[in-house]
Amino acid sequence: MTILEMLPLLMSGLGTTVLIVVIALPLAILVGFLAGIARYSGNRLVKITAVVYIEFFRGTSVLIQLYWIYFVLPFLGLSLSAFNAGVLAISLNIGAYIAEVVRGALLAVPQGQHDAAIALNFTRWQRMRHVLLPQAVVNMLPALGNLSIELLKATSLVSLITVADLTYRAKGLADLTLQVGSIFGCVLLIYFVLAQVLAWVVRRLEVRLGRGLKRGGLADG
Structure with a gap:
């Protein structure tokens, strides 16, 4: 089989991988921000x-977390599909790292901003929403971009619990055709392109939010 003949099957796996990222990344960000x-x-x-x-x-280990959620939780009365278990494990794992990025960015906001918000009689939530988070988000974007790529790479682990993602499809084709080098070379390229897309999106957000922060008069605070 040629790569062109294998491509439709790889693309079906790619669709699953992208879907996992689209669901897991916002969930990880939400969990990370809350934590x-x-x-x-x-x-x-x-x-x-x-x-x-x-x-x-x-x-x-994220792999052990994945196995635990998929194989152990059913014994405790909570059964999840392989897809949902994969999304949950990856989201919770990456969310923990995002939480530390969020905390660090909040601590990096200058003390003067805290004092000014208190002087304006803002509540704790108002300080967080209107003063601290808008500045912290810009600072945390580079790290969030790196963690987004880590999440993308972690999606390959779901193939171990039979989710038919890109890696699962590639392994099946490699076992069938024995064309290991060409198949996994193609898969490496696909993951690389996806990572570059994520990095580009984060860079655009960083530029856009940075400009908005400057217009809001907070950049020099």
Whole structure:
């Protein structure tokens, strides 16, 4: 078989990979922001809960987390499809790293901005929403871009629980045709192109939000 003949099957796997990224990335960002803000919280219980989540998912293997969610949770009464288990495991794992990026970016906002918001009698939520987050988001974008690419690469692990993603399709074709070099060379190129697309999107967001921040008068704060 030629690569052109294999391409339709690889493209079907690529569609699954892209779908996982489209679902898992926003979920990871949401979880990461919530956990990152929670670590910044003055509520001790909320802060401890966030720390436990972050340290557990950063300190254990994403592959074991994936296996645990897919193979162990059913024994506890919660069964997930292979696709949903993959999305959940990847989102929770990358979300833990995003949480630390969020916390670090919030801590990097100059103290003067905090003081000014307090002087204006902003509530804690108003300070977070109107002053701290708009500045922190721009600073965290480069790291978020790197983690987005890490999430993309982590999607290949779902092939181990039979999700028919790009890697799963490639392995099936390689086993069938024994054309390992050409098939996985093509797959490497596809992942590389996807990573470049994600990096480009993040760079565009960084430029756009940076301009908006300057227009808002916060850049020099």
